[in-house]
Amino acid sequence: MERIFLGLTGASGHLYAERLVRALVAAGRGVELCATGAGRKVLRHELGVELPPPPFESRPRALRAWLGDEVAEAVRLYAEDAVEAPASSGTAGVRAVVLCPCSMGTLARVSVGFSSNLVERAADVALKERRCLILVPRETPLSAIHLENQLRLVRMGAVVLPAAPGFYHRPSSVADLVDHVVGKILDTLGIEHDVGARWTGELEPPHEAGIERPAATPSAAPETTKEGVKR
Numbered sequence: 001m002e003r004i005f006l007g008l009t010g011a012s013g014h015l016y017a018e019r020l021v022r023a024l025v026a027a028g029r030g031v032e033l034c035a036t037g038a039g040r041k042v043l044r045h046e047l048g049v050e051l052p053p054p055p056f057e058s059r060p061r062a063l064r065a066w067l068g069d070e071v072a073e074a075v076r077l078y079a080e081d082a083v084e085a086p087a088s089s090g091t092a093g094v095r096a097v098v099l100c101p102c103s104m105g106t107l108a109r110v111s112v113g114f115s116s117n118l119v120e121r122a123a124d125v126a127l128k129e130r131r132c133l134i135l136v137p138r139e140t141p142l143s144a145i146h147l148e149n150q151l152r153l154v155r156m157g158a159v160v161l162p163a164a165p166g167f168y169h170r171p172s173s174v175a176d177l178v179d180h181v182v183g184k185i186l187d188t189l190g191i192e193h194d195v196g197a198r199w200t201g202e203l204e205p206p207h208e209a210g211i212e213r214p215a216a217t218p219s220a221a222p223e224t225t226k227e228g229v230k231r
């Protein structure tokens with residue numbers, strides 16, 4: 001079974017990661033999962049999922065409770081310091097590495113080859129083996145440091161895919177927004193999927209169930225008078 005490494009870091013956006021795991025398993029892929037310490041904290045905060053601290057078994061009860069038995073069966077969970085994990089070596093043949101969500105801290109360390117944990121090492125291996133590496137940052141606004149680190153990674157062949165969903169598919173729920181980003185990650189991985197709506201090339205697409213036009217909202221633009229701007 002083809003395996004994809006998914007690193008969860010301390011950035012916001014763990015809903016993207018959960019959707020991605022489910023979509024990868026639905027597409028017949030195995031997932032090598034590893035969360036940083038900060039990643040586990042934000043995962044607990046955002047999704048209420050408590051992954052036990054390392055060292056832990058590869059399929060703890062918490063993983064099965066979170067994802068369900070069927071999905072968890074295709075997922076192997078590793079401790080952050082598990083340098084012996086397959087993804088630590090280029091010979092293991094992990095096909096691609098996705099860091100989602102990706103903190104600016106992890107992104108910075110990956111950009112300079114500072115492999116201080118399994119997540120960073122897996123990304124380092126993907127770069128040296130010229131395999132697919134996708135980083136999904138959520139941070140905004142971005143400092144010059146953040147931008148320079150991202151530019152360095154893109155120049156090395158990585159894909160920086162910000163968690164920035166579009167609105168042209170007329171999302172009607174948070175799930176639609178999440179799917180838009182996850183669909184792009186799957187496209188970049190070259191994995192066939194039906195996650196998220198695809199652009200049809202029509203500016204007024206036919207109404208589709210679940211993709212509704214948002215209700216008209218009054219303009220938020222400030223009113224301008226001779227005296228100046230008033231709200």
Ligand SMILES: Cc1cc2nc3c(=O)[nH]c(=O)nc-3n(C[C@H](O)[C@H](O)[C@H](O)COP(=O)(O)O)c2cc1C
Binds near residue numbers: 010
């Ligand atoms: C609720 C929460 C949300 C956070 N969101 C972000 C974020 O979106 N991007 C980011 O770079 N850091 C974010 N942070 C800060 C990181 O967790 C922090 O920099 C951490 O050291 C990153 O560690 P890691 O790279 O080892 O996962 C957030 C922290 C918390 C508690």
